[in-house]
Amino acid sequence: MKKWRVVVTDWEYEDLRYEQEVLHHDSIEFIAAQCRTEEEVIAVCRDADALINQYAPISAKVIAALDNCKVITRYGVGVDTIDTEAATEKGICVANVPDYCKDEVADHALALILGWTRKVALANQYVKNGVWDFKVAKPIYRLRGRILGLVGFGMIPQGLNEKVKPLGLEVIVYDPYVPEETIRRKGAESVTLDELCKRADIVSVHVPLTKSTAGMIGRDQFGQMKQEAVLINTSRGPVVDEDALVEALSGGLIAGAALDVLEKEPIRPDHPLLSMDHVILTPHVAWYSEESAAELRIKAAMGVADVLLRGAYPKYLVNKQVRPLLSLRDHT
Structure with a gap:
């Protein structure tokens, strides 16, 4: 046979x-x-x-x-x-x-949001180096009332949307493939990508890597973001133009980033993101339990x-x- x-x-x-x-x-x-x-x-x-x-x-x-x-x-x-x-x-x-892994990635994105906005990793690093001073984490802003922008609105970001509701975050969404009525029914607001970049305090990326999404978060998008904005990426590294991100972080265009994925993995030892205190990095672990x-x-x-x-x-x-x-x- x-x-x-x-x-x-x-x-x-x-x-x-x-x-x-x-x-x-x-x-x-x-x-x-x-x-x-x-x-x-x-x-x-x-x-x-x-x-x-x-x-x-x-x-x-x-x-x-x-x-x-x-x-x-x-x-x-x-x-x-x-x-x-x-x-x-x-x-x-x-x-x-x-x-x-829809729950795991949504949980990890939430952990990165909380970890960065409350400066957990930065404060931990200072304490372990012998510095006991809350001022090393300044500025920290209250989470309630701030705007979370979700780039993509599939299963994972819809789960994240539900998880952040008790935290008092306002959620705006860019996803041209999801009907505006569906987004509104989930308690979020449908916006263009440009509007999302301009309004969001936290930009969380949740799109698959395709020809149309590669590099979709680049210089134009960082140039529109608030100076105090933070970028979260738990989708695919190449969705974000990494050179443009490094420029935005180095030039103070945005306040920081928390990334589980990168353009090339594992990260090379001399990568500039490794020396930035305002960046949190995890090793493509969001999917895992x-x-x-x-x-x-x-x-x-x-x-x-x-x-x-x-x-x-x-x-x-x-x-x-x-x-x-x-x-x-x-x-x-």
């Missing part, structure tokens, strides 16, 4: 037990790889029926070399490692896991099982344009 070949292109977990449990079936051959380049992916995955991907590049070149692939799932919300257009043209389903990590891995594997074992579209199908090319049944 021919077996479906399922390849994990790369992974950074201690094991693959969740994936193996979901895909434990007589008709599946499970292969764990650690590919880093296009050539490595092609060598391992050329005759694979399904891929589970983390960071390895699944480019148009790679997809062109995949002879049997029917589905590619990704560990995460974003699918920027995968050329979805090339996959669609070849009749390959692309799936993600859009809901596995023990529960979310398990959920991510299970759901990524289930996307493969949907296609190979059930003959259905993955529950979290990204490239819906592939439907006319295939005869899979709807996910139930």
